[in-house]
Every structure is written in structure tokens, then in C-alpha cells.
Amino acid sequence: MVEESIKSGKLKARLPRGLADRGPAEIAATRNLVERIRSVFERYGFEALETPAIEYSDALGKFLPDQDRPNEGVFSFKDDDEQWLSLRYDLTAPLARHVAENYRNLVLPYRSYRCGYVFRNEKPGPGRFRQFMQFDADTVGSASMAADAEMCMLAADTMEALGIPRGSYIVRVNNRKVLDGLLETVGLTGPEKEAQRLAVLRAMDKYDRLGLAGVRQLLGDGRKDESGDFTRGAGLPEADIRTITSIFEPVRDVDDRIAQIDLRLRESKVGQEGREEIATVSRLVRAAGYDSDRILIDPSVVRGLEYYTGPVYEVELTFEINDDKGRPVRFGSVGGGGRYDGLVARFTGQPVPATGFSIGVSRLAAALAHLGKIETGDARGPVVVTVFDRGRLADYQRMVQSLRGAGIRAELYLGNPKNIGNQLKYADRRKSPCVVIQGDDERARGEVTIKDLALGAELAGGAQERADYLKLQDEAQIAVKEAELVQAVRAVLERHGRR
RNA sequence: GCAGCUGUAGCUCAGUUGGUUAGAGCGCCUGACUGUGGAUCAGGAGGUCGGUGGUUCGAGUCCACCCAGCUGUACCA
Numbered sequence: 367m368v369e370e371s372i373k374s375g376k377l378k379a380r381l382p383r384g385l386a387d388r389g390p391a392e393i394a395a396t397r398n399l400v401e402r403i404r405s406v407f408e409r410y411g412f413e414a415l416e417t418p419a420i421e422y423s424d425a426l427g428k429f430l431p432d433q434d435r436p437n438e439g440v441f442s443f444k445d446d447d448e449q450w451l452s453l454r455y456d457l458t459a460p461l462a463r464h465v466a467e468n469y470r471n472l473v474l475p476y477r478s479y480r481c482g483y484v485f486r487n488e489k490p491g492p493g494r495f496r497q498f499m500q501f502d503a504d505t506v507g508s509a510s511m512a513a514d515a516e517m518c519m520l521a522a523d524t525m526e527a528l529g530i531p532r533g534s535y536i537v538r539v540n541n542r543k544v545l546d547g548l549l550e551t552v553g554l555t556g557p558e559k560e561a562q563r564l565a566v567l568r569a570m571d572k573y574d575r576l577g578l579a580g581v582r583q584l585l586g587d588g589r590k591d592e593s594g595d596f597t598r599g600a601g602l603p604e605a606d607i608r609t610i611t612s613i614f615e616p617v618r619d620v621d622d623r624i625a626q627i628d629l630r631l632r633e634s635k636v637g638q639e640g641r642e643e644i645a646t647v648s649r650l651v652r653a654a655g656y657d658s659d660r661i662l663i664d665p666s667v668v669r670g671l672e673y674y675t676g677p678v679y680e681v682e683l684t685f686e687i688n689d690d691k692g693r694p695v696r697f698g699s700v701g702g703g704g705r706y707d708g709l710v711a712r713f714t715g716q717p718v719p720a721t722g723f724s725i726g727v728s729r730l731a732a733a734l735a736h737l738g739k740i741e742t743g744d745a746r747g748p749v750v751v752t753v754f755d756r757g758r759l760a761d762y763q764r765m766v767q768s769l770r771g772a773g774i775r776a777e778l779y780l781g782n783p784k785n786i787g788n789q790l791k792y793a794d795r796r797k798s799p800c801v802v803i804q805g806d807d808e809r810a811r812g813e814v815t816i817k818d819l820a821l822g823a824e825l826a827g828g829a830q831e832r833a834d835y836l837k838l839q840d841e842a843q844i845a846v847k848e849a850e851l852v853q854a855v856r857a858v859l860e861r862h863g864r865r
Numbered sequence: 866g867c868a869g870c871u872g873u874a875g876c877u878c879a880g881u882u883g884g885u886u887a888g889a890g891c892g893c894c895u896g897a898c899u900g901u902g903g904a905u906c907a908g909g910a911g912g913u914c915g916g917u918g919g920u921u922c923g924a925g926u927c928c929a930c931c932c933a934g935c936u937g938u939a940c941c942a
Contacts, residue, residue, distance in 0.1 A: 596938095671942085
């Protein structure tokens with residue numbers, strides 16, 4: 367690369383893949399999204415917390431001690447004292463670090479939220495980036511299922527606050543203890559079965575995408591996808607496959623679902639604990655008015671394989687979206703979370719129960735943009751004061767300052783002011799509401815011309831001849847005394863509605 | 866990582882069975898038309914055809930390898 371740039375004499379401007387620049391429209395949309403999420407989270411009583419983007423790799427739990435380096439999925443580098451540092455890949459591990467470090471000073475249960483970019487060094491895809499924004503809420507120091515129930519309700523409320531109608535999203539809830547009970551029931555216990563257990567959980571997690579048939583293949587010998595690639599299965603015997611997939615069988619309602627789990631996991635102590643927890647969460651959310659059209663018990667939810675210990679939840683958008691070529695796009699999960707009772711204990715040695723929920727802001731923003739729930743672009747630009755006579759820059763800049771002083775976004779034309787046409791073209795592209803012009807004629811009368819660009823475009827729309835066009839343009843502008851500049855500009859802005 | 870597909874101008878794409886100087890539309894720049902966005906008209910810039918080798922008298926076109934992108938899949942805290 368360096369060689370290449372020497373050869374050609376210039377550097378190729380390029381963005382690393384999986385990363386994106388953001389323009390004004392996207393920034394505004396994200397800010398708007400974040401503010402709405404924040405207002406819901408604050409209404410639930412969570413308080414703000416910010417932690418840095420960089421942590422010690424071991425604090426993130428992604429250090430591979432046997433290889434003396436961090437996991438490849440995280441961006442890592444060495445500090446000058448040879449200690450490994452990493453960019454955070456979620457907001458939960460840093461929170462656990464913060465809580466452990468400040469345990470004595472925090473009011474428990476500690477309820478906090480945070481928002482920020484996280485980084486993952488993995489293959490990007492549609493709606494998947496190597497830097498993306500998450501918005502998290504966590505309750506640390508409470509083992510109560512009420513804390514988990516609340517996370518589910520928070521998720522549902524947040525979706526609706528973002529304008530996603532009920533029925534277009536679903537919060538699906540499961541419990542890791544139920545899954546553990548299921549594994550126990552088919553005899554997958556003990557350390558030597560670890561790999562198989564993971565394979566089973568991964569297979570179950572794909573139920574929504576691959577359906578029953580796909581999951582059965584992955585639990586058994588394996589599955590070949592449409593590109594011809596083969597995925598090895600968990601290698602379970604048919605009887606065990608049937609036992610596991612029986613948990614997916616459709617049921618009429620929540621009570622049946624819980625009864626079904628009870629029946630399947632009759633022999634498993636941990637499974638029964640899980641059933642108990644699910645039933646409690648379910649009872650709490652229902653009492654608060656959240657029915658299964660919003661919060662649904664779904665035994666196929668798995669989430670991460672690393673640290674969840676109890677309830678797990680996932681928010682999914684359920685409407686179909688097409689991309690710009692008309693093909694359907696699946697956005698999948700836009701948020702999720704669960705209980706992680708062991709995470710803080712890694713630092714303190716004392717078990718600290720905790721549960722949290724995380725929203726993928728970037729993915730959600732992409733989905734909402736497709737839905738048309740986010741205004742993209744069309745933000746008004748500033749008022750442009752044109753330079754008619756380049757010897758009088760000081761006068762024009764004074765006009766700009768008087769507009770700015772009145773709280774109006776305004777700027778002096780800073781390009782080459784060789785003619786007025788270019789300056790109007792510039793203002794047009796900036797989506798300026800109006801321009802200010804003062805040539806010799808106006809100057810002699812102590813006036814300025816204010817041209818309403820939107821009105822001009824509207825009036826001149828049908829003109830064919832140049833002469834007609836110019837005449838119509840003339841009607842879109844007014845001359846006012848210099849002293850009335852601010853007032854007249856404000857009148858134009860009000861005519862078009864301020865933004 | 867694995868598999869399939871695709872790489873030609875800023876963008877979207879043509880480019881014949883291998884044949885002279887690689888094109889179009891849009892966009893961009895300059896100018897004309899009164900001191901005014903648009904339209905119109907007249908000009909213009911911009912490409913090592915992803916890269917490197919090979920086959921051939923001759924390669925955008927065929928072959929090999931590499932790189933990048935897309936899609937699926939695996940992994941995913």
C-alpha cells in the first residue's frame with residue numbers, strides 16, 4: 367500500500383469495510399432516536415453512566431490466557447506497559463467492571479443506562495457494522511424477577527415510543543435454566559459434553575430463521591445451505607432431537623406454554639427453576655397489562671452463550687421490509703438482554719445478581735429509515751448573504767452577523783463570487799430558505815433584496831423561455847430597507863415553517 | 866473461515882464469435898442567454914477496463930493466481 371502510493375504519487379481515500387461516515391441527516395435521525403430512548407429509560411428510573419471505549423482486555427472477558435492475547439473478535443492493542451487493551455464490544459462488560467470498582471459507593475440495586483459506540487472485529491453485512499451504537503439499561507444488585515419483567519416492559523415501551531406500532535415488534539422471553547434443563551433431560555451433562563451442548567443451543571437459536579426442519583438437521587447429522595456449504599450437526603439421536611424440538615410445539619396461550627415446559631422438564635431441577643422464573647416474569651408483565659402480543663414466552667430464544675444465567679429476552683421487528691431493489695430484508699433482532707448473575711463476581715468474588723437490556727441503535731435506525739419513521743434529509747440550510755461587489759465584503763459580513771445575532775442561521779458566500787448565478791446555485795444546493803443580495807442599485811437606495819428560493823422555484827416551475835423565467839424570479843424577491851433586513855428574513859423563514 | 870456470484874467514467878450500465886482510437890445516460894466543470902437557481906444551446910474534463918502473470922499476431926473479452934465487493938453460511942460477547 368505504501369509502495370503503491372509512492373508509485374502513483376497519491377493515497378487512495380478509502381474507508382475500512384464495515385465502517386461508515388454519517389452525514390447531517392443521519393446524525394439528526396440518530397440524535398432523535400437516542401433522545402426518545404433516553405426519555406423512556408429515564409422514566410423507568412435509570413440514571414446515566416458513561417464509561418470509556420477502551421478497557422483492559424481481561425476486564426472484557428475476552429482474553430485468551432492460553433494464547434496470551436485477546437480474542438480475535440475484539441480490536442486490541444498493547445499499552446506502553448505491555449498490557450492488552452481492547453475497544454469495548456458491548457456495554458455490559460464495562461458496566462460490570464465499573465460496578466465492581468465502585469461497589470461500596472453505589473446505591474444498590476444500582477440502576478443505570480448508557481449509550482455509545484461499540485466495536486466488533488468481524489465480518490460486516492447488511493445492517494451489521496464493525497462500529498455501531500448501543501443503548502443499555504441494567505439493574506445490578508437485584509435477584510428479583512421483577513427486575514427482569516421490567517426489562518421486557520421497558521423494551522416494549524421503547525419500541526412504541528419510537529413509533530413502531532404494537533404488533534410490529536415482539537419481545538420474546540426465555541430462560542437459560544429451561545434450556546439447561548432440556549440439555550440435562552437428554553443427558554448432555556458434564557464437561558465432556560460441552561461442545562455438544564453449545565451445538566444444540568446454536569441450533570435452537572436458529573429456529574426462527576431455519577424453521578423446524580433446519581433445526582432438526584442441525585441437531586442431527588448436519589445441514590447443507592443453499593450455496594452448497596455444509597454445517598456439521600450436533601449428532602444427536604432421533605429420540606433426543608424429538609425431545610428437544612418438542613419444546614417448540616405450538617401452544618394456545620401462556621398457561622399452556624408453561625404447562626408444556628413443566629411437563630417436558632419434570633425430571634430436571636434446574637429446568638423447574640427456570641419454569642418457575644418464567645412463570646413469575648409472565649405473571650408480572652401480564653398484571654401490568656402486557657399481553658403476548660407484546661411480550662411472548664418463546665423457548666427458542668438463546669442469546670449469547672457466555673454469561674447469561676436466567677431470563678433472556680430479545681426484541682424483534684416483525685414487519686417485512688424491502689430493500690432498494692425490492693428484495694425483502696430481515697432486520698432480525700434490534701435488542702436483547704438477560705440476567706447475568708456471574709459477571710460482576712469475576713471481579714469481586716461475591717455473587718452480584720444483575721440483569722440488563724440493550725438496544726442496537728444503528729440497526730434500529732436502519733430499520734426505521736426503511737419504515738419511513740425517520741426523516742431523512744431535507745433539513746433547511748442557512749440564509750446565504752451573497753457577495754455582489756467583492757470590495758464590500760465587510761458590509762456583507764456585517765449583515766451576516768446581524769442575522770446571526772438575531773438567532774438566524776446565516777453565512778457569507780465564501781466561494782469565488784464572480785457572479786450572482788453561482789451563488790444562487792450554491793444556496794439552492796444548501797437548501798437555503800432565502801438569499802440576501804445587495805448590488806449597486808440596492809445600495810444606492812439603502813436597501814437589500816431578499817429572495818425567497820422556495821417561492822422562486824415554485825413560481826418559475828413552468829417557465830420555458832429565459833425571459834419569462836427571469837420575470838417570475840423577480841416576483842419571488844422583495845426589496846427592504848437595510849435596517850429591516852432581520853425582520854424581513856424572519857418573515858420568509860416563518861412563511862416556510864422553521865425547522 | 867467456507868461456498869457461490871460480481872468487478873468497465875463520480876453513479877447506473879452497454880461493449881458482437883478475441884480485432885484499430887472503449888461507449889451511453891445521468892452527474893460534474895466552463896461558456897452563452899440582463900445582475901438570479903430551472904429549462905435550452907455550445908464546449909470540456911474524467912477510465913492502466915480490480916491487480917499480476919499467462920495463451921495469442923492481437924485480450925475489456927480466454928486461462929491461472931491474487932485482491933475487493935455482494936449474497937448465503939459458520940462464528941458472534
